[in-house]
Amino acid sequence: MSPLNIQKGASKHSAYDLRDPNAEVIETHTLAVIVDNESGVLARVIGLFSARGYNIDSLTVAEVDHLGHLSRITVVTSGTPQVIVQIKAQLERMVVVHRVHDLTMEGPNVQRELALFKVKGRGEARIEALRLAEIFRANVVDSTLESFVFEMTGTPQKVDAFAELMQPLGLIEVARTGVAAISRGV
Amino acid sequence: MTRQMTGAKMVIEALKDQGVDVVFGYPGGAVLPIYDEMFQQNDIKHILVRHEQGAIHAAEGYARSTGKPGVVLVTSGPGATNTVTGIVDALMDSIPIVVLTGQVPTFMIGSDAFQEGDTVGITRPCTKMNWLVKETDKLAGTIHEAFHVATSGRPGPVLVDIPKDVQFATGIYKEKADTRTSHYAPRTKGDPEMIARMVELIETAERPVFYTGGGVINSGDRATQVLRDWAEATGFPVTSTLMGLGCYPASGKSWLGMLGMHGTYQANWAMHDCDLMLNIGARFDDRITGRINAFSPESTKVHIDIDPSSLNKVIHTHVPIIGDVADVLEEAFALWKSRGGNVNREALVRWWKQIDEWRAVDCLAYTPTGGTPIRPQHALTRLEALTKGMDRYITTEVGQHQMWAAQYLGFDGPNRWMTSGGLGTMGYGVPASIGVQIAHPDALVINVAGEASWLMNMQEMGTAMQYKAPVKQFIMNNERLGMVRQWQELLHGERYSSSWSESLPDFVKLAEAFGCKGIRCDSEDDLDEAIREMLAYDGPVIFDCLVEKHENCFPMIPSGNAHNDMLLGNAETQGVIGAKGAVLV
Numbered sequence: 001m002s003p004l005n006i007q008k009g010a011s012k013h014s015a016y017d018l019r020d021p022n023a024e025v026i027e028t029h030t031l032a033v034i035v036d037n038e039s040g041v042l043a044r045v046i047g048l049f050s051a052r053g054y055n056i057d058s059l060t061v062a063e064v065d066h067l068g069h070l071s072r073i074t075v076v077t078s079g080t081p082q083v084i085v086q087i088k089a090q091l092e093r094m095v096v097v098h099r100v101h102d103l104t105m106e107g108p109n110v111q112r113e114l115a116l117f118k119v120k121g122r123g124e125a126r127i128e129a130l131r132l133a134e135i136f137r138a139n140v141v142d143s144t145l146e147s148f149v150f151e152m153t154g155t156p157q158k159v160d161a162f163a164e165l166m167q168p169l170g171l172i173e174v175a176r177t178g179v180a181a182i183s184r185g186v
Numbered sequence: 187m188t189r190q191m192t193g194a195k196m197v198i199e200a201l202k203d204q205g206v207d208v209v210f211g212y213p214g215g216a217v218l219p220i221y222d223e224m225f226q227q228n229d230i231k232h233i234l235v236r237h238e239q240g241a242i243h244a245a246e247g248y249a250r251s252t253g254k255p256g257v258v259l260v261t262s263g264p265g266a267t268n269t270v271t272g273i274v275d276a277l278m279d280s281i282p283i284v285v286l287t288g289q290v291p292t293f294m295i296g297s298d299a300f301q302e303g304d305t306v307g308i309t310r311p312c313t314k315m316n317w318l319v320k321e322t323d324k325l326a327g328t329i330h331e332a333f334h335v336a337t338s339g340r341p342g343p344v345l346v347d348i349p350k351d352v353q354f355a356t357g358i359y360k361e362k363a364d365t366r367t368s369h370y371a372p373r374t375k376g377d378p379e380m381i382a383r384m385v386e387l388i389e390t391a392e393r394p395v396f397y398t399g400g401g402v403i404n405s406g407d408r409a410t411q412v413l414r415d416w417a418e419a420t421g422f423p424v425t426s427t428l429m430g431l432g433c434y435p436a437s438g439k440s441w442l443g444m445l446g447m448h449g450t451y452q453a454n455w456a457m458h459d460c461d462l463m464l465n466i467g468a469r470f471d472d473r474i475t476g477r478i479n480a481f482s483p484e485s486t487k488v489h490i491d492i493d494p495s496s497l498n499k500v501i502h503t504h505v506p507i508i509g510d511v512a513d514v515l516e517e518a519f520a521l522w523k524s525r526g527g528n529v530n531r532e533a534l535v536r537w538w539k540q541i542d543e544w545r546a547v548d549c550l551a552y553t554p555t556g557g558t559p560i561r562p563q564h565a566l567t568r569l570e571a572l573t574k575g576m577d578r579y580i581t582t583e584v585g586q587h588q589m590w591a592a593q594y595l596g597f598d599g600p601n602r603w604m605t606s607g608g609l610g611t612m613g614y615g616v617p618a619s620i621g622v623q624i625a626h627p628d629a630l631v632i633n634v635a636g637e638a639s640w641l642m643n644m645q646e647m648g649t650a651m652q653y654k655a656p657v658k659q660f661i662m663n664n665e666r667l668g669m670v671r672q673w674q675e676l677l678h679g680e681r682y683s684s685s686w687s688e689s690l691p692d693f694v695k696l697a698e699a700f701g702c703k704g705i706r707c708d709s710e711d712d713l714d715e716a717i718r719e720m721l722a723y724d725g726p727v728i729f730d731c732l733v734e735k736h737e738n739c740f741p742m743i744p745s746g747n748a749h750n751d752m753l754l755g756n757a758e759t760q761g762v763i764g765a766k767g768a769v770l771v
Contacts, residue, residue: 039544040310041305086495086499089494089497089499092340093493094315095335
């Protein structure tokens, strides 16, 4: 008997992912996990990742529906396709989890992260920092005679790029929120 | 009508509302109000165990043998931490258990109070769900939710932590019927397209096998019945995991015996050579698969499981079906019959001819010594023969005796076999046997044990005596940690590091000390008579069966090997486990 030739998405209700499970390629996925806003929920979700050896590249959490008592955890994770499917299945079966959206699979999405950069410097470097900040649309939210704090919102790549440029100009501290993500369109 | 009552009373009311008739527990400071309410009622029977771990295993025995959730009540701190092993055991084997723990009062939480422990923190990774209840008004609803979660979908243990001030305070009781249970509602109906594919595969398969697991038993009587209907109508062979024994009768003509590391020759070869594997409520555990990349290489695999995370976790399946075993099997059966109920009869005849050749190897054959010492396989063969047809429940400890029991005892119905599968918890059997006996007071309950495992929770014999639970402790005493010894022989150059039982008690005198009956048997000649004496005694018995000390458990798939690469006996055991296999457990 030959193995079945089932097309991906053979069933529209399908929770199954039928990609080659043996593919060793590492994929990065952004998941939005809607959970009950109760104490211990974040520990429960993080505990799942550490207990089963999954990666967390970025994690943000906040209440998004006060009346419905719901929080949204945005987690960026990486692994083989089989591991990604497992992560979603393990999350979905948790009692506190209402829904798991794999934003990477569901289509185009917007990813944003807020970052604060403290840059120390005088003279030319200081002016250069200010000029680059303008290009990156970063705002100055604090200033002394020898330092700036820039605030910037953007994709993680943009934040990375800005941080790299600021490095030689006196970057001494970075604070990042991690990624918040949402799908495009309705 | 709203009813006001204390939190402690609410606990009792909620348990009654849930139809609970037995609670296994141990009192302490943080649950005194609940114990006081327990004292003032007669609907719920409280079984006082001797150690909190025993309470969980007893509740597991109760749950597995009845299909109802088991309930445990213990105090804070050490009471709660002592339950952890049992909770993990229930999680691994998908047993519905509701654990109620006392906690220090809310205003003392976090102050390192006497007998304070972070119970919800400690048990978070090993429960299906747990709750710390900080308001009395929420207590009843939380307990109802706990029962809902424990018994829905893939069953498992849950825990409700109740601070002492919440037990004393008065609040409004919420009836079970008025409780809106959470969004948690796992899907039970399988995807029709996938079910249709499964049926198509069944119609054409040339070398099929039903690989059944504990999920069939957890799904209930409907599931075991429809599985039997399937096996009967198709004539496909059936094998089971350790957890699935009894879902298909051992006396049935399609029965191959257990599969896996110590499974039968025919079951493992059938798994390896099949072209259609129908995994029903099993989870491709490493004891089952052996080497993953050599696991049943030719087969198309169908997997029915209520837990989506079990699908494609270890083995890639071609037809994954998320759903309840009973629902999926029934729907598939109806569809298959409506399409004419066809199978490939010609190919099946050839398949059975092949299976009969494997059966002819007679992998469980052994030679009785005819005297002293007793061959362990023979002890179980005689136990099986002398208890055949009785209303019998078997529990086990963990080790060689457990595998022999799975091989040599036959189970014709579900819920008759209680063993620690996933976690492999030594010390499971004694309390589990008591839990089973409490649920089935008139049945014959035997704990097949090894002496080392048995000692781990032997204090529960006191519980058996107190509640007149006539459990039979059938200890196959080889004065060794037999399975450890076997692995050391195979893997570590026969250096038997700490794997013998030194300074063992005299089990007959121990029985007398507990006030029950002790029997010792050291010869195959006397075995039948001794077993009959055990069965005839009206009360708990500790049976010290002195068996061959160096017997190994076969057949065996050494770690890291494939199903068609089994050891059948003592010859050729040296060097069979390679370096890669040696790191496996």
